[in-house]
Amino acid sequence: MTEMVHGTIPAAAGDPILPRWWRTIDKWTMSCVLILFGIGMLLGFAASPPLASKNGLEPFYYVTRQFGFGMIALTVMLAVSMMSPTLVRRLATIGFAASLAAVMLLPVFGTDFGKGAVRWYSLGFASLQPSEFLKPGFVVVAAWFMAASQEIGGPPGRAYSFVLALVIVGFLAMQPDFGQACLVLFSWGVMYFVAGAPMVLLIGLVGMTVVAGTFAYNSSEHFARRIDGFLSPDVDPRTQLGYATNAIREGGFFGTGVGEGTVKWSLPDAHTDFIIAVAAEEYGLLLVLAVIALFCIVVVRSLIRLMRERDPFIRLAGTGLACAFGVQAMINMGVAVRLLPAKGMTLPFVSYGGSSVIASGIAVGMLLAFTRTRPQGEIGDILRGRGRA
Template identity: 30%
Template sequence: MPTSRTGRPPVQRAPRRPPAPRPPRDNPVARLYGRARRAWDRPLTAYYLILGGSLLITVLGLVMVYSASQITALQLSLPGSYFFRKQFLAAVLGGLLMLAASRMPSKLHRALAYPILAGSVFLMILVQVPGIGVAVNGNQNWISVGGPFQLQPSEFGKLALVLWGADLLARKQDKRLLTQWKHMLVPLVPVAFMLLGLIMLGGDMGTAIILTAILFGLLWLAGAPTRLFGGVLAIALTLGFILIRTSPNRMARLGCLGATEPGPGDSCWQAVHGIYALASGGLFGSGLGASVEKWGQLPEAHTDFIFAITGEELGLAGTLSVLALFAALGYAGIRVAGRTEDPFVRYAAGGVTTWITAQAVINIGAVLGLLPIAGVPLPLFSYGGSALLPTMFAIGLLIAFAREDPAARTALAMRQPRFGRKRAAVRGSAVRGPRKWNTMRRRASARSSGER
């Protein structure tokens, strides 16, 4: 055995340990992404998106209606806030309808389907009666209800088709009849075509397009086969082509796609000045109330083309905010329809989502010059009480459906502190700990199986 100079054996040194690996640095972007993803997947996400998104769109719409309608009101020798006051009254009534619809159970929604359908058909028939129906901008789709107030029954026809169609398809699914094409089409398609016929008698093709979109949305949700879906689509496109071809006004609107000049006879005046309004807004707009196009240059500035005034006064930032709100509303509706086990809720939520998103796409597409001008308002945003009331009731439906989800119902019950409970045990205890609030953090693991 080798020895050192002192005669002692050498000291055995322990081998050096490899350096411990350094913990990975905390990535703030990944942490923020993880938090956002967990927050996005909470049970109440759809509920808050529908409630908050719809209220923000409505409030911003009231502001823009007031800004865009002042000049029009003064030109008609009316007070500058005339249209705003009417829209505000409609928003208050619509808010009450939304609150009532959000508190109704699904059984009551289904019970209202047939009365709303019958009432809508009756009112649309009255529109065609001379002396009762009122023509506005060449379309006879209005009924005077006294004073300055008018009612457009075709707007309520959208809500009627959603509720009645959802109830019909849900009952047939319960009886396992949707596997047969005749039960899928009858009587849904004939009733929808009846509503379309009554609307087209007044010449309102824009509303007819929205009803057609709702019909196809219901058929798609019901699982219509491709051949059946394609057949109904071919019939609708053929009828639409005939109606457009036989109307010089509709052909002129179709010819204004992508126009940059008013054209002969100023046939594309509205479409071109809508583009001018958007182009002059820039990134942040000219300022609220500082629009130039609303001074008589842009027709229907506070109704169909209010998005153009929004782009001029609030700029690209304002228009993108509106688009983001509608996108969030559409996503929340799809999420509610996709996570429910109730067929009526699935069809009704899908129908309402199709209605609002299709109408928003058609309106914004027309303002951008990508689609023909169809004369439909921007949901929850444009001026018009007849359009606002049924739309807010439909938003109430989505809120009610989002609340009925088991995970959302549990989360709503947990987020509220339960006052008034008996505290005898707490009072008699020697050591009083801090009060335990019933919050989401305590029962984060008690999620429904539907939440991923």
């Protein structure tokens, strides 16, 4: 609590790793993530039993699996948060290369599990979605390129990162997974903006996105069906969006009560993409606002700490990770309330899914590592010093 009230206490370089980690970590962000996972487990007890019943499994089969995935995710998060930025960058580069190779091989070895998009590898005991692990690795690698381009005589890192983003978007669009593709482009755009990109280029990027979206609409039945459903003034009550909309309406401000919701029996993805509809129906607007507040605290708190960071790589990578984390949550909840077309994107740490929760643990672990307090002068001190010179 001392850090939450008075700020982080800088650690001496010779301190043991655990005390130094505890004094320099952002405890607000870590606490919010733990609460989000707890809320996810609570909602899992409500949303998972209907699916388990349909599949002939034990009532809390999926809850138990999610708890196991969550323990792995939180362990990885804490381990990564103890690493130095240099070590994080090296491991992220290796992980990015492996994830990109896995995404490229999806058309050959992947499966769609009957959902119309080849996004997963079936491992028998579980499934693996490599695009979830690709995102944090890409953010770190792209930030490394952009930071290198700011050095005197450095490589054209911004151009390299843009080409890399286009390659990733192309392979994601082949699945098709336009939601993850948009998130990759958004992350790159945010980092490029922070790195000092001209507005003309960013406007051009938006124009290219519109052109690409138009092409996807005309060439992909999967994409066109989701856009048409979003633009339609009427919602078919027998679709997932229809069930979710009705559940949110029925929940009201305080909800129908624990275990009293009915949408979980109708929504195939009630435990994953539409978990927020279950929260809104049984616990009402209050819990939804609490979830939104937790995500906002993680993003805003991280960005405030990164504003004081001198190292351009850490500043860019941390900004990309924080914004991607927040925007993914915004997309998931926006789809549930029909503010956005259906994307098939999970709510970090809340939705069921091994790949999602473990990849989120890696991403937040990187973010915690980048936002740790380090013995350095703040960037504002440097700017003021230059002004006096």
